[in-house]
Amino acid sequence: xxxxxxxxxxxxxxxxxxxxxxxxxxxxxxxxxxxxxxxxxxxxxxxxxxxxxxxxxxxxxxxxxxxxxxxxxxxxxxxxxxxxxxxxxxxxx
Amino acid sequence: xxxxxxxxxxxxxxxxxxxxxxxxxxxxxxxxxxxxxxxxxxxxxxxxxxxxxxxxxxxxxxxxxxxxxxxxxxxxxxxxxxxxxxxxxxxxxxxxxxxxxxxxxxxxxxxxxxxxxxxxxxxxxxxxxxxxxxxxxxxxxxxxxxxxxxxxxxxxxxxxxxxxxxxxxxxxxxxxxxxxxxxxxxxxxxxxxxxxxxxxxxxxxxxxxxxxxxxxxxxxxxxxxxxxxxxxxxxxxxxxxxxxxxxxxxxxxxxxxxxxxxxxxxxxxxxxxxxxxxxxxxxxxxxxxxxxxxxxxxxxxxxxxxxxxxxxxxxxxxxxxxxxxxxxxxxxxxxxxxxxxxxxxxxxxxxxxxxxxxxxxxxxxxxxxxxxxxxxxxxxxxxxxxxxxxxxxxx
Numbered sequence: 001x002x003x004x005x006x007x008x009x010x011x012x013x014x015x016x017x018x019x020x021x022x023x024x025x026x027x028x029x030x031x032x033x034x035x036x037x038x039x040x041x042x043x044x045x046x047x048x049x050x051x052x053x054x055x056x057x058x059x060x061x062x063x064x065x066x067x068x069x070x071x072x073x074x075x076x077x078x079x080x081x082x083x084x085x086x087x088x089x090x091x092x093x
Numbered sequence: 094x095x096x097x098x099x100x101x102x103x104x105x106x107x108x109x110x111x112x113x114x115x116x117x118x119x120x121x122x123x124x125x126x127x128x129x130x131x132x133x134x135x136x137x138x139x140x141x142x143x144x145x146x147x148x149x150x151x152x153x154x155x156x157x158x159x160x161x162x163x164x165x166x167x168x169x170x171x172x173x174x175x176x177x178x179x180x181x182x183x184x185x186x187x188x189x190x191x192x193x194x195x196x197x198x199x200x201x202x203x204x205x206x207x208x209x210x211x212x213x214x215x216x217x218x219x220x221x222x223x224x225x226x227x228x229x230x231x232x233x234x235x236x237x238x239x240x241x242x243x244x245x246x247x248x249x250x251x252x253x254x255x256x257x258x259x260x261x262x263x264x265x266x267x268x269x270x271x272x273x274x275x276x277x278x279x280x281x282x283x284x285x286x287x288x289x290x291x292x293x294x295x296x297x298x299x300x301x302x303x304x305x306x307x308x309x310x311x312x313x314x315x316x317x318x319x320x321x322x323x324x325x326x327x328x329x330x331x332x333x334x335x336x337x338x339x340x341x342x343x344x345x346x347x348x349x350x351x352x353x354x355x356x357x358x359x360x361x362x363x364x365x366x367x368x369x370x371x372x373x374x375x376x377x378x379x380x381x382x383x384x385x386x387x388x389x390x391x392x393x394x395x396x397x398x399x400x401x402x403x404x405x406x407x408x409x410x411x412x413x414x415x416x417x418x419x420x421x422x423x424x425x426x427x428x429x430x431x432x433x434x435x436x437x438x439x440x441x442x443x444x445x446x447x448x449x450x451x452x453x454x455x456x457x458x459x460x461x462x463x464x465x466x467x468x469x470x471x472x473x474x475x476x477x478x479x480x481x482x483x484x485x486x487x488x
Binding site for chain 1: 116119123130131132133134140142
């Protein structure tokens, strides 16, 4: 049942031109060069240090690597990270 | 996004969290919707961030569940600043007092300078001025305006013809022009006397020179009256002619006066309203009740405040509403003619030299048009008609 619902959503997004982040609770990531990264729709901080930030998503995790990390703002679903960003990696379980 | 100003106003605090897993504490904070920012990891088991003072009071239960230790490192924003200020109250009070003193002293008179006056006149002026209250330690706004001072001082100082008053910051400068008595009559150079105007000679008194005309003679402008030459033919001598020749001159003047005239006069009743003006925005603070006069005239008076040499954008303005009443003056035709004659005469006397004498007047023409009486009057006037004509001596 859950799988059907998920497939339904994928189909709707593709065919009805609805924004994917809204339909499927995906993270929306905005980056400004290497300086800033702005992540919406996250589900909490798993690990935060100067070199990495690991975020929980609805499905899987997001790993950001770099240096001199500072979390500028953090709200229940939004996060603004500043520093030198080298990598953004999706971890799927 | 967060508003820095609001945050700074409410006050915020730098928090240090120690624990094996401080991320859990962060997540709890977010769930509680506490606003936190500038999160930084400074060690293996330590992160630092900023949060609102209000939220900082509520984090105690979270610590127990997340197994973290919290230290408040530094308070910032208005509340913290107020605390610092109250710790240094003496300093702040001193600073405020200093500003206040400078402000008060900037609005006082500190110096009275007098320029261009002899010691005697300067002494007199200083006395008058001190009596008016222009002396050190007086507030400037308790003094009349510069124009008023100038008028009063010029009137009261007998030794000066004119006194210019200038206010330069806290200094009042007085510039004095003293009366100078004319020098003794200088020796006049050789000259003839000629007629200044077309006239009939009335009487002639020659002090020096040779009269060329006699009473009842008619002279044109420029005609010789007294010749600056004495002695017999062949043995003449050139002198400066001095004489008093009075001639009868005719003047024509016109006067017109309306039969009806609306006058506005002050009744003497008045009401004051006081304003404080910030950047040209007038805020009334006293005498707010409106006057119940039917007709009014408004008079404004304003005083500026100074800080050192700058004019502050704060002004004190006094508006005076003076009651006026108007009345209609109506003349009959005869009265209007009388009045017009009187006016024309006054005007003529103004124009004539002091020793002139009006012998007679005659109305040439009178007319009533558009509610106005118009007169043409002819005057016979007796006055000195001499005018000097230097004799240029050849070799």
